[in-house]
Amino acid sequence: MIGGLVLHLTLLLLFAPLLQGVIVKTKARFAGRVGAPLLQPYYDLARLWRKGFVFSTTTTWVFLAGPVVGLVVPLLASLMIPFGALPAPVSFEGDLILFVYLFGLARFFTATAALDTGSSFEGMGAVREVTFSCLAEPTVLFALLVLARLSEGFSLNALLGPHLTEAWRSDAGAALGLILVCLFVVLLVENSRIPFDDPTTHLELTMIHEVMVLDHSGPAFGMILYGASLKLMVLGALLVRILLPLQTGWWLTDALVFLGGQLGVAVAIGVVESTMARLRLPRVPQVLIGTSLLSIFALVLVLR
């Protein structure tokens, strides 16, 4: 139990920023550049850690609550999701709802912290964040319903159990494929990646997540970046487990399989980012509603 917890947190805390590095590297390779070193996100965090804070006169304590919640929530949520074949340290019937709602809490405070600056740019970012997430939320639930239908219990451990291997071979394989696509789209939306948001754009008007954190500085900004990479890894874990339901039986190989899967997801994100353009904002809701419809099809496939 304690060992599992330590392993879980070590994997998460150590390797999460690496994924960001892999994405950047993939994009650089696609563009024919050498790119920043793989460990650049770690250097960035270390640099921010040493810096000081600057606060706008408009802000209140809510401004600081944003980064804290953004860091604490992925950390807590990670305790409830299995990392590959490594079971989740905290597991109970219905923990999947808590998992989803914890990220809701993070969104609430990130968006309010953005509004706390009184800047209309950050207001725009907050609107887009809450709008797109609330459209992505039903898709997540549909995917969880499909997984729940295929499993015995209602905990994430049970949902993402070893039975998925058989499920892929059975009739439910098509449904699993569909929700895999849907969850990948949700992953892109929730982590503000292209085609929904461009993390490297230079224009405040077109950003979503980056514009919300414009006024943060120093360690608080570091917390936001670190929290974002934790979130990518935690949500990616859902995808990795559905795609690779391998059970080797030894914790080290299990952990390696999981990390390999995560790196694969990161590369996939990098490929998508390199080959697609950012969608126009009014298009985004249409894509998300389309994804919800896909996930409904998946549910119909397993219910029939």
Next chain:
Amino acid sequence: MIWLLGGILLMMVSGVPGLFCRRDGHGGERLACLAVLAGSACGLIALVLVLGQGGEARLEWPMSFPGGAVALRLDAISATFLLPLFLLAPCGAVYGLGYWPQREHPANGRKLRFFYGFIVGSVMLLLTSRNGVLFLTGWELMALSGFFLISTEDHKEDARRAGFVYLIATHCGTLALFALFPLLERGAGSLMWPEAGSLPAAGSTLIFLLGLFAFGLKSGLMPLHFWLPGAHAAAPSHASAFLSGVMIKTGIYGLVRLTSLFAEIPPWWGWTVLLLGMVSGILGVALALAQHDIKRLLAYHSVENIGIIAIGLGLALLGRSYQLPELMALGLAGCLLHVANHGLFKSLLFLSAGSVIHGVGTREIDHFGGLLKRQPWTGALFLGGAVAISGLPPFNGFISEWLIYLGAFQTLKQPAALLGVAALAAPALALIGGLALACFVKVFGIAFLGEPRSTAAAQAHEAPPVMLAPMVVLLAACAWIGLLPGTLAPLLRAAVADWSGANGAALLNTTLAPLGRIGLVSWLLLALLLAGMLWLRHAARGARRDVSTWGCGYRFPTRRMQYTASSFADFLVRLFHFGLWSERHGGRVSGLFPVPERFSSHTPDAVLDRMLFPLFRGGAWLFRHLRARIQNGVTAIYLLYVALTLVVLLTLFTL
């Protein structure tokens, strides 16, 4: 039961001494507040005694009362509805001392206090009565006192209008109840409520439809919600808190009680309630997003939450129809817990909104701004309420939504594919939750954060402690249910047993076991957040705090450049245009040298403003014309009417 009767009496007469006190003294208001506090204490004692003895208490006075006896009965279902009442009523009464002091409102303060006590007493009466006539008496007293609470400021046009709309709506509901009780009597043999699960299925369709109409109208289920936004906006804040937190729940109580009486539930009942719940939930929160008036917005959130409650009830009914005790138990437990939870956080929000209105003097969200600096306590309390109503951990809203979610997931365990459709409740709840989150980010962000958007907001003052204390109590109650959810499990179990027999209640033992884990995670969350905040504040001790917000290089941003409530909601409101039909005026800029332009947008209520008003206006026009035709002042025509009537009567008698 003596305690309960004493409580009812104390509540009902709480405003009476005030009527004989001086108009501008505060003796009367303090007496009234004391009486409400004492009444709640009596009620709580009664609840503790009854629940301590493990079940229920009855009281019957056989007397020449229609229906045979004055019958009161306190069981676990009544108790779950009464428990929030005993917390809310005194909180509202204490808050009223600061919000509506007699000295500042000599014209209507005494009336408000009298009817506040009266409505509390009548709700207590109807929640415990087991006799149809007694129930109707309580219902009607409640409805009428509600009218007087809504039209407290009867010198204002919109308060009078909201009051009349409410009065008409509630009496349509009462009319349906007048039809319902004789039908029940035909099935049960007397006007006393029969035992749970004793009525046969025959003839139940009409009873259910009448009940759904009457109780749905009171609770504000979607197409019948039209009276609610205006009414909650017009009443003083602590009265709105009671109306929204307790009074509309009597409709849910009626539905829960009515459905408990039948031995068999047809499946379509559950599907209907579930569908109505989803529609209310989604459209309620979408309408809330489009509002600019903070109290109207909160009122639409009541519609949304009633929707969530109805989803729970619908799942419970389906569980009974399809013999799935787990689904039934989880749905009903979620429904009842959400009734209590919504009462707590919605009154917290109404009270803190009242304190904002008290401080700024307007209900327009776009005139607030930057209030967290001027009203730090109110702001923090509102934030707590906002997190709770969005259903986020670690507060209570999450617990009840979790129960309903789990119920929705239960439907998947069945081989029957049809029932799997009920699992759609889960994504619907997720959408409702996401929209509610967006809405409360909007309200909290626009009202409390940023720079003040008006001079009134810049000069706002914090509410007095007598108004803050009740809000602190309510937030503590929200946190208590969120952090120690297991404490309410026995009451929920007893209520489920009362509704449907002990079968499902026993199952609830195992399904409620994870509540302890949720509580643990919530504590952990709270501890980590606190630690993080303390550390960050410590680390940011010597930071510069004298720079202005980054404006992309622009150095002189004004407060008018901030995002407004309407612009925040615009994206989502446009997405939900199919159900909202928002109106937009102006805002088109043309030419190379545009002249100043105005833009405004507002969202009228789809049912009241777009259907009922035109319909009734058309009706009035029609009857006016008919009258002009029939009563046209020509004596010969009147004689013709007399002759015709005689002929008709004669033919009728000879037949």
